Amino acid sequence: MTKYFSDVIVEFLRQQDIDYVTFNPGASFRGVHDSLVHEDNAEIAPEIVMACHEEIAVAIAHGYHKASNRHMGVFVHANVGLLHASMAIFNAWCDRVPLFVLGGNGPLDAGKRRPWIDWIHTSQNIESVVKDYVKWCDQPTSQRATVESLYRGFKLMNTPMKAPVFVALDFDIQEQPLQDDVRLLPKTAAQATELPPLDALSADGLATRLRDSRLPVLITDFSGQDPRTVAPLTALAERLGLAVVDRGNRMNFPSTHELNLSGATAGLLEDADLVLALEVQDLAGALGSFLELDDHGKPANGAHVVTIGANDLLTSKWAADYQQFVPVDQAVAADALGSVNALRERADDASFATPEFTARRDERVKKISAAHLRARAEWAGQAAEAKGNEIINVAAAVDEIHRAVRDETWVLANTGSLTIDGWVKKLWPLERPQSYLGLNGGGGLGYGLGASVGAALAHKDDGQIVIDLQSDGDFLYTPSALWTLSAYEVPLLTIVMNNRLYLNSTQHAARIAGNRDRDIDRAHIATSFYDNPVDFVTLAQSYNIHALPRVEAIADVAPAVREAVEFIKANGRPALVEILME
Template sequence: MTTPAPTYFSDLVVEFLHQQDIDTVVFNPGASFRGVHDSLVHADNAAIAPEIVMACHEEIAVAIAHGYHKASGRHMGVFVHANVGLLHASMAVFNAWCDRVPLFVLGGNGPVDAGKRRPWIDWIHTSQNIESVVKDYVKWCDQPIGQRATVESLTRAFKLMNTPMHAPVFVALDFDTQEQQLEEGVRLYPATATEPTLLPPLDRETVDDLARRLLAARTPVLVVDFSGRDPETVAPLVALAEALGLAVIDRGNRLNFPSNHPLNVSHTGTDEIAGADLVIALEVQDLVGALGSFLSLTDQGLPENGADIVTIGFNDLLTSKWAADYQQLVPVTRSVAADTRASVEALRAVAEDPRGPFAAPGFIERRDRRAAALADVHGRSRAEWARQAEESKQREHIHVAGAVDEIHRAVRDEEWILTNTGSLTVDGWVKKLWPLERPGSYLGLNGGGGLGYGLGASVGAALAHRDDDTLCIDLQSDGDFLYTPSALWTLAAQQAPLLVVVMNNRLYLNSTQHAQRIAGNRDRDIDRAHIATSFYDNPVDFVTMARSYGIHALPRVEKIGDVAPTVGEAVRHLKNHRAPVLVEILMD
């Protein structure tokens, strides 16, 4: 069946989404984009219109698109209602900004022409410079007026969000423009107009300079953070580290390097790299935090031992004038903006060259000795973490380490993906106990530290894997859950195959810890730290909540011996029905 030519401008917007291979859009409905909404559901557009995922809150909608992209590398379009919807969405947009995820966010507005506004509602839902709500934490934004201008804005936005550094974009669609009949001569640009501008790999001079530094270094360290956004970087990165005997610190915003690889000494606190004389930081966001995890630093963030610092990445290509997520300035030895995967491959080629400097017997002996020492640290550290987890299982109440270990025991034979790890505490134990080795199997935390991310992002990731056998697991903290519980409605409506494990300690743990710390510093009663940071006095029943939305939920787990059997039962149900399941674990 041939799709008829667009009749209204909103039909052309749908055609643009189809042209850019956006097969799904997500939104909470709003009248300010009713023209596009009509075009999405119009029967004559069925052959090209993306599938609609409805959310009950704009923050959930943006989080769904956030998780969908991290899980698949594909885009889900997001529509938000004029001003009030954008205000609801703004926290989730900030998370995506800090997480360097490209999101295509389109908002309604207007009509800007005051003569076309309906009384009251169009006036309170029309804003001058509506993009100002998010302009300081999107890569580009626009409020075009007119059909040709809007086509250009959509095209530019799509191109810019995919050009490194990746980040969200926002375009406001004027209410009146959406509903106009398509003007003669208005058409889309060619699909290729949105192809991103690409960065080159390291140039020859830079490769040679890095090779000289690596050859001379006694204790070279490779720090990685976001390179695993492209899963294809993991294998060549492993090969590079092995060829050079590099100690690897994975800051963990993605799965950049296998957690169980013997060269991975993240979280070990080892003295083996305390004397590092060369650090190569690959797509590292918080450089001071990364360096300070194993080196003593000056107040300028420089290593006190004078180690050379070389950064490769895109951080300097994207900075906000409002948000300080660009972190402390470090006057590094050398900073290079280059394509990550191509740069790793260029360094790998030199490192593995059988006639190159790294093939010399003297270097190979030094490399092997270094690698053996790192492997020993790695092995001892993982054995100690496993011992601590086993010891925690003897406690009266479930401890996070034991719970994380038992959850893995129940899913270890599955092809799983961790869509979210809920909190820094849970995340830390996951990285110590789980074998994070398959590229793309760990999607990282929320980026901006904003609660309300986990469940929506996990729904998005599960939708990305709806048609395969992947087991998507959301290790969901209870406090984050309570920001956006209506994400359960979308989860149930879409029957997204997601295992939600609620790690319920009935606390905003981070806030409780801060309250304890300040009370201790002031020699005050730390036993009062739970006041206004806990749910002890009015606990939430997450099992009943899930069932009320039509989601299969098992009885709450309160003993460590029941964790693995209950999670195992949940996995079997999910595999048999390809439908969501919730398990609640009550824990310290």
């Protein structure tokens, strides 16, 4: 029986433990598609998750990886599919998520192209569409070169700093019979290169500096990408009495911990004299949230700043997601988990805790704890007060949703917008690693539904309730993700937070009008859905998704969410709740 090169691509996916592939079908990877569904490959082929748009497919793989630290393969159709996928790939780049994106192309040999369609769907340097926001890309032109590209791409995307890669699969090469001298490499050939932890001398010096500091502050942002980091990081903060500012691109540090001052007014932290930034992307923004900065982004009070992580190892020449340059006192490229453990080892040494340090730490912890409790009490009070509003307020809704699910083991796959996300971090107990997966990374709308489908697939059989707090504007970019959600019976709770606005754009419009002394009541024009509102309940039902009647009163939020949760638990299928809000 003839074996084709596309069969080897499927074998590679299985070798690298890829259980799912996701795509919107296209002829440019028809060879691989045939190999995925071929009866003789049934035992090895990953399960297919079909999407109705490439942007959704990439987002599904994005959310799946954030929820599980496992990979989906993503296939995109030629140049048109890659163009559709490009926004979602950019989100993953900014979010530092490794995605394995494979695209059809060609045939590059012009003599083998069909009239018209093969010509318009073939591109020279097809990877140029995304080359500035993928970590690596290639367009191999032979079977042997393609095998090498698959291994190199898989290895590089998982090597810190992690990010997407793209490999173009030539149409003709996929469909060729397998050459006798072409075979897979060992699985370990794709093993990522690892960063070392802090060396002993650096760990000793930094631990001593943290011990002797008057008010040391730990900032973390992406360290929770590795969920194993959360517990030792928490223990290190406790041992040293560090005030913690979690920038929240992942669940890095328990939000309810007494040392967590994320989102609190600067107050106490204005006197910080040492800042340790662990895997922080926007350092200027992080420092500026509690310290006055000079023109160069350095703390005006002279606080010593140390960074640990791999952020400087990944920059784009096109996108400025690397953020403002900050001249720090010490920058170390090192593995976050290993470095935290190295610091803990020094801090746990019996000779480390001098009486003066212990007294200073304990007094500092009392002040930090008091500030933490004041902040959370203030936020809870604001949410409680908002429940008296005539129209449902976002803080009130977020609080009531949590009240409905607090006895479940839940995972927040998406929080929809900065406004919703901010209140989630203030009101929900984000305590378990990977219980909160963060926002979209690149600020590109269309992420929420697809990413939540991926996250829910990752938890499909473990009984956890995966929740998508879905903003209405983002929803309308990729509503056909509901088809995938329904077709594969993915047990996702989608809660549409419907304010009938692109709120951020409305706020900007009002700000400009106010600055110009113009009518701010016109800010909703072309930023709202007031004149033609969307019925999300009917939309969901059209995709055969169980949807409850729209909620318009705060008292009905928790009962509706509980009913949806019970439906998911009883049926293993998705459910949707729409909340009409201000």
